[in-house]
Amino acid sequence: MDMSLQSAKPFWWDAAPREVETDATLPAQCDCLVVGAGYAGLTAALRLAEAGRDVVVCDAGPPGFGGSSRSGGMIGHGHRLSYGMLIKKYGQEKARALVLEGMASLEHIKDLIRSRGLNAELQEVGRLRGAWTAADYNQMGREADLLQRDFGLPVEVIAKADMHREIASDAYQGGLLFYSHGGMHPALYHQSLLAAARAAGARVFGYAPVTAIEPTPSGFRVTSSKGVIEARDVLLASNGYTSAPFTKQASALVPMPSFLIATQSISPNRVKALIPNGRMVVETREKHLYYRPSPDGTRIILGGRAALHPIPLEEARTRLQQELVALFPDLHDVAITHTWTGNIAMTRSDLPAIGQRDGIWYALGCNGSGVALMTYLGHKLALKVLGDKQGATAFDDIAFKPLPFYDGRPWFLPLMTYWFRARDVWRDHIAS
Numbered sequence: 001m002d003m004s005l006q007s008a009k010p011f012w013w014d015a016a017p018r019e020v021e022t023d024a025t026l027p028a029q030c031d032c033l034v035v036g037a038g039y040a041g042l043t044a045a046l047r048l049a050e051a052g053r054d055v056v057v058c059d060a061g062p063p064g065f066g067g068s069s070r071s072g073g074m075i076g077h078g079h080r081l082s083y084g085m086l087i088k089k090y091g092q093e094k095a096r097a098l099v100l101e102g103m104a105s106l107e108h109i110k111d112l113i114r115s116r117g118l119n120a121e122l123q124e125v126g127r128l129r130g131a132w133t134a135a136d137y138n139q140m141g142r143e144a145d146l147l148q149r150d151f152g153l154p155v156e157v158i159a160k161a162d163m164h165r166e167i168a169s170d171a172y173q174g175g176l177l178f179y180s181h182g183g184m185h186p187a188l189y190h191q192s193l194l195a196a197a198r199a200a201g202a203r204v205f206g207y208a209p210v211t212a213i214e215p216t217p218s219g220f221r222v223t224s225s226k227g228v229i230e231a232r233d234v235l236l237a238s239n240g241y242t243s244a245p246f247t248k249q250a251s252a253l254v255p256m257p258s259f260l261i262a263t264q265s266i267s268p269n270r271v272k273a274l275i276p277n278g279r280m281v282v283e284t285r286e287k288h289l290y291y292r293p294s295p296d297g298t299r300i301i302l303g304g305r306a307a308l309h310p311i312p313l314e315e316a317r318t319r320l321q322q323e324l325v326a327l328f329p330d331l332h333d334v335a336i337t338h339t340w341t342g343n344i345a346m347t348r349s350d351l352p353a354i355g356q357r358d359g360i361w362y363a364l365g366c367n368g369s370g371v372a373l374m375t376y377l378g379h380k381l382a383l384k385v386l387g388d389k390q391g392a393t394a395f396d397d398i399a400f401k402p403l404p405f406y407d408g409r410p411w412f413l414p415l416m417t418y419w420f421r422a423r424d425v426w427r428d429h430i431a432s
Contacts, residue, residue, distance in 0.1 A: 008313055008339065008340060009338070009340060010069060010070045010187065010260070010338065010340040010342070011260075011262035011294070011299075011301060011337075011338040011340070012069055012070070012073070012185060012186055012187035012188070013069065013187055015185065015187065015188055016069065016185070016187035016188045016190070016191045018061075018062035018063075018064065018065055018069070019062045019063060019206050020062070021062070021206065021207040024205060024226065025226050025227045026056065026058070026205060026208065026224060026226045026227040026228070026229045027056065027203070027229060028228075028229065028230065029229060029230040029231065030054045030055060030056040030203075030229060030230075030231050030232075031048075031053040031054040031055065031231065031232050031233065032045075032048050032053050032054070032055045032056070032231060032232065032233045032234075032235060032385065033055075033056050033057075033058065033220070033222055033229060033231035033233070033234050033235070034048075034055065034056070034057040034058070034202075034234075034235045034237060035057075035058055035210050035222075035234065035235065035236050035237065035238055035246070036057075036058075036059060036066075036236065036237035036238035036239065036241070037057045037058070037059035037063035037064060037194070037204055037206065038059075038064055038066055038067060038068035038190070038237060038238075038239060038374065039068045039190065039193065039370065039371065039374045039375045039378060040237035040239065040363045040374040040375065040377055040378035040381070041057055041059075041235070041237035041238075041378060042057065042063075042064075042190070042193045042194055042196075042197045042202075042204075042378065043112075043193065043197075043374075043375050043376075043378030043379045043382070044235055044237060044363070044378040044379065044381050044382040044385075045057050045197045045200075045202040045204070045378075045382075046193070046196055046197040046200050046202065046382075047378075047379050047382035047383065047386075048202070048382045048385065048386070049197065049200035049201040049202040050200045050201075051382075051386055053385075053386075054201075055197075055201065055202040055203065056202070056203050056204075056205065056229060056231070057197070057202055057203070057204040057205065058205050058208040058209075058210055058222075058224055058226070059204070059205070059206050059207075059208065060207075060208070060209035060210075060238075060241065061206060061207060062206040062207065063190075063194050063204055063206045064187065064190040064191070064194065065206075066238075066239065066240060066241045066342060066343065067239060067240050067241075067342045067343055067344060067366070067370060068186060068187075068190045068370075068374075069186055069187040069190050069342075070186070070260070070340060070341070070342025071186050071258075071303075071342065071370065071371060072183075072186075072260065072280075072290050072291075072292060072301065072303050073183050073184050073185060073186040073189075073292070073295075073301075073371065074127060074181070074182075074183050074280045074282075074290065074292065074371065075106060075109055075110075075181060075182055075183065075184060075371050075372040076102075076106060076127055076178060076180075076181040076182075076280075076369065076372065077099070077102040077103040077105065077106040077153075077178070077180065077181070077372075078099075078102055078178075078369060079098065079099075079102055079350070079351055079352075079367065079369060079373075080350040080351070080367040080368060080369060081350050081351065082139075082143050083095060083099050083143060083146050083147055083150075084139075084142060084143055084146055086098050086099065087146075094394070096150060097394035098351070098394045098395070099147075099150075099151065100151075100394070101393055101394040101395065102373065103151065103153075104376065105372045105373045105375070105376035105377075106180065106181070106372050108372070108375065108376045108379065109371070109372040109375045109376065110122070110124075112375065113184075113189070116192075116196055118189060118192035118193065118196065119188050119189070119191070119192045120184040120185060120188055120189035120192060121184055121185040121188060121189075121295040122182065122183075122184050123182050123183045123184065123278065123295065124180075124182040125182050125183065125277065125278045125279055125280065126177055126178060126179045126180070126181055126182065126277070126279050126280070127177070127178045127181035127182070127183075127279060127280040127281070127282065128158075128166050128167065128175050128176070128177050128178075128279045128280070128281045128282075129175055129176045129177075129178070129281075129282050129283065129284065130163075130167070130171065130172035130174075130175045130281060130282070130283040130284065131172050131173045131174045131175055131176070131283075131284055132171075132172060132173065132283055132284045132285045133173060133284070134173050136173065136284040137160070137173045137174040137175075140157055140174065140175070140176040141157050143176065144156075144157045144176055153178075153180070154178075154179040154180055155176060155177060155178055155179065156176070156177045156179070157174065157175075157176055157177075158174055158175045158176070158177055159174050160172065160173050160174045163175055165276065165277075166275070166276065166277060166279060167274070167275055167276075167279075167281060168273055168274045168275075168276075168328065168330075169274075169327045169328060171283075171326070171327050172283065177279070181280060182280065183280045183292055183295070184295075184371070185295050186371060189371075193375075205224075205226050207225065207226070208224045208225055208226035209224060209225055210222055210223070210224045210245065210246075211223050211224060211225065211245065212245050213234065213245050213246075213360075215359060216230060218230070218232060219231050219232040219233065219234070219359075220232075220234045220359070220360075222234065233361060233385050234359075234360050234361065235360075235361040235362070235363075235381060235382075235385065236249055236360055236361065236362040236363075236364065237362070237363050237364070237374075237378060237381070238364070239253075239343075239344075239345045239364055239365070239366055239370065239374065240253070240255040240256070240342070240343030240344050240345035240366070241255065241343055242255070242345065242364060242408070243408060244408070246360070247407070247408060248357060248358065248402070249357065249360075249362055249364060250407075250408030251402035251403065251406055251407055251408050252347060252348070252353070252364075252365075252400050252401055252402045252403070253345045253346065253347060253364055253365060253408070254345070254346040254347075254403065254406075254410050255343040255344070255345055255346075255410060256305075256308050256343065256344050256345075256346055256410070257307070257308070257309070257310055257341045257342070257343055257344075258303050258304070258305065258341065258342060258343075258344055258368070259303060259304065259305075259306040259307070259311075259313075259316035259319075259320060259339070259340070259341045260301060260302065260303035260320070260338075260339070260340055260341070260342075261301070261302055261303075261316075261317055261320045261321060261324070261336045261338065261339050262294065262299050262300075262301045262302075262336070262337055262338040263299045263300045263301075263324075263331065263334045263335070263336060263337065264299070264334055264335045264336070264337045265298045265299055266298060266299065266334060267298075268296075268297040268298055270330075271293050271297050271298060271299070271300060272293075272297065273330075274300065274328050274330070274331075275292070275293055275300075278293050278297065279292070280292045286305070287304050287305045287306075287323070288304055288305050288368075289302060289303070289304040289323055289327075290302070290303050290304060291303070291324070291327075300324065300328070300331065302320055302323065302324050303320070304320060304323065306319040306320055307319075309410070310341070313339045313340070313341065314339075316339060316341065317336055317339040320336075320339075321336050344366055344367065344368045344370065345364060345365050345366055345367070346365065346367055346368075347364075347365035347367060347400065348399070348401050348403060349398050349399060349400075349401075350367055351365070351367065351395060351398050352364065352365045352366060352367065352373060352374075352377055352395055352398075353365045353395065353398065353400035354377050354380060354381055354384075354393055354395050354396065355384075355396060355400065356384075357400075361381055361384065361385055362381075362400075363377040363378055363380070363381040364400075365400075377393070377395075380392075380393050
């Protein structure tokens with residue numbers, strides 16, 4: 001399909017368009033200024049406003065323009081690191097606390113959606129992780145044993161011979177099914193969260209990039225394109241879009257693009273034949289494909305590392321469509337109607353960062369698992385600002401260090417693209 005006929009906007013925006021710019025200007029002062037109107041920023045703003053704080057939120061684009069309305073819309077309990085890897089890195093006790101924190105984030109977002117009646121099209125359908133190699137499958141078995149032993153987590157190891165009950169593809173050597181995971185419509189969820197924050201009294205301004213920040217005796221003076229505002233507390237929740245003037249935080253984050261495509265609308269029966277139980281699906285390859293049925297069950301949405309650096313959307317569409325057809329040859333004649341990209345934010349620890357630096361509060365570093373986790377950390381960050389002991393998390397003592405020879409501009413990402421592609425090729429060679 002010719003790229004000129006495709007939408008460069010995320011598929012999710014069809015149902016939840018972004019706000020247009022207005023001539024609104026910032027007030028002269030507030031109690032709490034939140035920078036970033038994604039999941040973390042809005043959840044923090046909601047909690048703070050309900051606690052009686054005067055809250056203002058600034059976003060560089062329309063609220064939710066970044067990763068919050070661009071993701072695959074999957075929710076789970078995990079982090080980038082498996083439980084087994086966490087044990088090796090941090091020891092049994094700390095690893096257990098980190099996994100419990102992830103499990104709490106999943107329950108938090110489900111409760112938030114239900115208790116407030118948010119329109120998120122929540123689907124508790126489970127998530128399947130496909131093992132690309134036999135070694136990956138064996139590791140999944142060990143991970144499942146640990147998760148069931150220490151947490152009683154509802155997981156199931158699926159042998160290669162049984163994978164067709166979950167997915168009409170022979171690509172994987174087996175899989176691990178997480179029954180408690182699921183999916184949602186990320187942009188509708190964001191839209192509902194935005195409405196809830198505003199209803200609680202938070203004032204949210206889009207198209208208001210922050211250009212300068214300086215300390216004052218009573219807090220901070222912040223300059224944006226919508227005016228200058230003084231705030232007692234500043235909360236940074238810009239994740240993969242963090243930049244100057246927050247250079248210290250940006251130097252500890254690596255923004256990486258994830259690219260996504262959505263197919264044209266096809267028969268729900270055809271989609272169901274490919275993913276019979278409507279699961280969210282991820283895999284163990286370095287290209288990290290993730291895919292799912294659309295919430296209405298009429299499309300397949302697929303994302304992944306078409307590259308770890310910005311590339312033309314047409315090139316990304318071609319690569320991802322090839323991956324889609326390799327997984328599901330039956331889709332060779334199905335057009336791609338949407339191709340888009342959005343940034344995730346990686347940290348040196350592969351875990352999120354939450355705390356305070358130079359007086360600025362922050363919740364950053366989704367590491368590719370942000371829908372539930374960043375919602376939860378926004379809530380926790382607000383509790384910290386309020387002085388509530390319930391704001392403590394297992395992530396509080398995880399180091400949030402800058403990368404060596406890095407100033408927030410990821411010059412090395414093209415090299416990483418070739419490195420990860422080479423790793424997949426090598427793993428395929430070893431497996432064969």
